[in-house]
Amino acid sequence: MNNDRIDFISSYCGGEEDDDDPVQNDWNGSAKIALxxxxxxxxxxxxxxxxxxxxxxxxxxxAARDLRRLTLEKFPRAMSFIRPGFDEPWRCAPPSPSPELASRESAAR
Structure with a gap:
């Protein structure tokens, strides 16, 4: 596998740009999805x-394994990127039942 492909992806995704956050940035997010x-x-x-x-x-x-390895070398922090709505376990908990539903379920028992 050729590093030119990873360099192209890096340039395309903005991997050469400066960003305030070394992990939570567009190119790490794109790289994580690719990985x-x-x-x-x-x-x-x-x-x-x-x-x-x-x-x-x-x-x-x-080939997929090799490309994944090269991508990890180019974007070493990609897997630390937190995808909103996907990598936030505190947002994945099932919602609590409404008080009205909870009281109906209790009455049914």
């Missing part, structure tokens, strides 16, 4: 390779 996608892609190609014994699927899994 997650590459990880899932590699896993999927490995399953296909095992199920079909096709060498091409294994080669695609290796």
């Amino acid at each position: 997650i996608s590459l990880e899932r892609s590699e896993a999927a190609w490995r399953v296909i390779a095992q199920a079909t014994s096709h060498e091409e699927a294994g080669s695609l899994a290796d």
Whole structure:
């Protein structure tokens, strides 16, 4: 895999620009999405390779792995980026039932 591709992505995503926050910035957010996608892609190609014994699927899994490694080298803080609504466990908790619903459920018991 060629580093020119990662450099292109870096330039395209703004990875060469200065930003106030070294982690919470556009290029780390974009890189994190790419890294997650590459990880899932590699896993999927490995399953296909095992199920079909096709060498091409294994080669695609290796390519995804290599691109993920290069992306991590170029954007070492990407996985620390917090995606609003996705990486915030305190926002993922199920909402509490309304007092009206809670009292109806208690009365039904």
